[in-house]
Amino acid sequence: MSETDVIEYGKEAVWVMLKMSAPVLSVALLVGLIISLFQALTQLQEMTLTFVPKLIIISLTLVATAPFMAQTLGTFTEELMDRIVALG
Template structure:
C-alpha cells in the first residue's frame, strides 16, 4: 500500500466520521442555544433544565439517523474490505 493510498484512506475515514457525527452535533448545538436563551430570559439557572432535554433530543436524533449512519458506515466498510481484497 503506497503512501498516497494511506493518506486517501485517512481522509475518507475522517469524512465518514464527520458525516456521521454532524447531525447529532448540530442538534445538540441548536437545543443548547434554545435552552440558553430560555434561561437568560427567565433567569432560571437549573442544571437539569439543560441536561434532560438535551439527552432526550439527542437520543431521538440518534434513533432517527441510525439508518443513515449504518448505511454510511456499511458502505465505508465495504470499500475498505474491497481494498484489502485487492491488495492480496
C-alpha cells in the first residue's frame, strides 16, 4: 500500500464523517440560532432554554437519519474491507 492509497482512504473517511454529521450539525445550528433570536427578543436568559430543545431536536434528527448514517458507514466499511482483501 502506497502513501497515496493511505491519503485517499483518509480523505474518504473524512468525507464519510462529514456526510454523516452534516444533518445533525446543521439542525443544531439552526435550532441554536432560533433559540438565540428568541432569547434576544424576549431578554430571557435561561440556560435550560437552550439545552433542552437542542437535545430533543438533535435526538429526533439522529433517529430520523440513522438509516442514512448506517447505510453510508456500511458502504464505506465494505469498500474499505474489499480494498484490504485485494491487497493481500
